[in-house]
Amino acid sequence: MRPWIIASALLCVALTSEAAPAGRDSVLAMLATQARQTTASFAGFSADRGRSFWTSTHTGGNPDTRSCTACHTQDPHAVGQTRAGKSIQPMAVSSNPERFTDPEKVEQWFTRNCKTVLGRECTPVEKGDVITYLATQ
Amino acid sequence: MKASSLCSLLILLCATSLAAHAARVLPTPAEKTTAEQCGACHIPYPAQMLPARSWQKLLSDLSHHFGEDASLSDQDRAAVTGYLTTHAGDGLAGGREGERFMQGLSSSATPLRITDTPYWRRRHSEIPQRRFSDPRVKTAANCGACHNGRRGILWGLFDDD
Numbered sequence: 177m178r179p180w181i182i183a184s185a186l187l188c189v190a191l192t193s194e195a196a197p198a199g200r201d202s203v204l205a206m207l208a209t210q211a212r213q214t215t216a217s218f219a220g221f222s223a224d225r226g227r228s229f230w231t232s233t234h235t236g237g238n239p240d241t242r243s244c245t246a247c248h249t250q251d252p253h254a255v256g257q258t259r260a261g262k263s264i265q266p267m268a269v270s271s272n273p274e275r276f277t278d279p280e281k282v283e284q285w286f287t288r289n290c291k292t293v294l295g296r297e298c299t300p301v302e303k304g305d306v307i308t309y310l311a312t313q
Numbered sequence: 314m315k316a317s318s319l320c321s322l323l324i325l326l327c328a329t330s331l332a333a334h335a336a337r338v339l340p341t342p343a344e345k346t347t348a349e350q351c352g353a354c355h356i357p358y359p360a361q362m363l364p365a366r367s368w369q370k371l372l373s374d375l376s377h378h379f380g381e382d383a384s385l386s387d388q389d390r391a392a393v394t395g396y397l398t399t400h401a402g403d404g405l406a407g408g409r410e411g412e413r414f415m416q417g418l419s420s421s422a423t424p425l426r427i428t429d430t431p432y433w434r435r436r437h438s439e440i441p442q443r444r445f446s447d448p449r450v451k452t453a454a455n456c457g458a459c460h461n462g463r464r465g466i467l468w469g470l471f472d473d474d
Contacts, residue, residue: 238380259381260355261455284386291382 200269200276204307210300218301226309229302236295244293244306252313268313276307344396346389354383356456360400361411362427368397370423428453 204221211218230244230252240259241247247264248256253271256264266272276282282303290298298306342348342357351357360368372394375383385393398404402411402418417431424430428437437453444450450458 240380257451258354259379259452261451261458262353262355288382288384291376291384292380 200307200311203276203279203282204304206279207300207304207307211304214299215301221301221304221308223305223309223312225301226305226307230306230309234294237291237293241293244289246293252310267310269311270313275310282307342396342400344392346392347396350385350389350393354381355454358427358456359410360397360404361402361407362414362430362433363397363401363424364403364415364418365398365401366423367425368394368401371425372397426454 208218208221211221231250233242235242247258248254248267252268253266255266258264267275269275286298286303290296290302342351342360347360348357363371371378372390375385375390400406400411402415404411407415414430414432417435418424427433444459445453
């Protein structure tokens with residue numbers, strides 16, 4: 177009896193984790209849901225807006241890092257470098273297919289880096305635009 | 314035959330102790346969250362290099378971490394704080410290496426940078442500033458730029474990546 181209970185429990189866990197949102201598409205779908213809630217006029221993410229956001233010089237954050245490209249470089253396929261000299265693997269999805277597939281990582285790094293670069297959190301639209309841009313690179 | 318066996322054994326012993334020494338001088342954090350999270354932006358600095366009070370102060374304000382937001386989830390922050398304070402220079406598991414890094418540090422001082430500790434300063438007193446600002450090094454925080462085992466620096470190898 178007992179082994180069956182354990183086996184069923186394990187099966188349930190396996191099925192749940194299988195069904196749990198994972199991957200870039202579900203990250204984008206989650207951000208789109210948030211975007212619809214915060215921006216009434218939201219009509220989908222834009223790679224062009226994402227590129228512009230990614231390469232723009234922002235204010236409000238650390239003056240040493242006023243753009244995403246300060247650490248990630250102008251070329252999204254290139255290896256970047258943190259201020260402490262550590263290398264950062266490319267952000268372009270074609271060069272680094274694992275990018276934006278882990279929702280926790282996506283949230284953690286947008287939270288940190290947006291506060292560092294812009295002095296505030298990024299909106300769901302900004303995040304979705306940037307991912308959409310980098311997914312086309 | 315006996316002499317050559319003895320010789321091999323001695324060589325093996327020497328090599329083992331050298332390797333052990335390098336590893337013992339600057340141990341990479343064994344705790345997974347610490348190694349991953351801290352190591353994402355910089356070398357995961359060995360806990361032994363700062364006293365527990367310094368780690369506590371650093372971990373209590375990660376949203377202002379040397380000009381960057383380095384905030385962690387509460388769960389990760391607890392894991393990292395636990396590891397770093399236990400293995401701190403004056404921590405329960407700091408060991409003899411930890412004692413070495415605490416040499417000359419006043420009990421009233423809470424350095425937030427390893428480069429502000431008397432031990433680090435003494436050990437690097439002969440390195441000119443231009444070496445640290447060299448574009449290949451960038452900052453004194455980039456330990457691995459020099460301590461990589463490739464430039465004849467035997468002591469203090471960093472086991473990074």
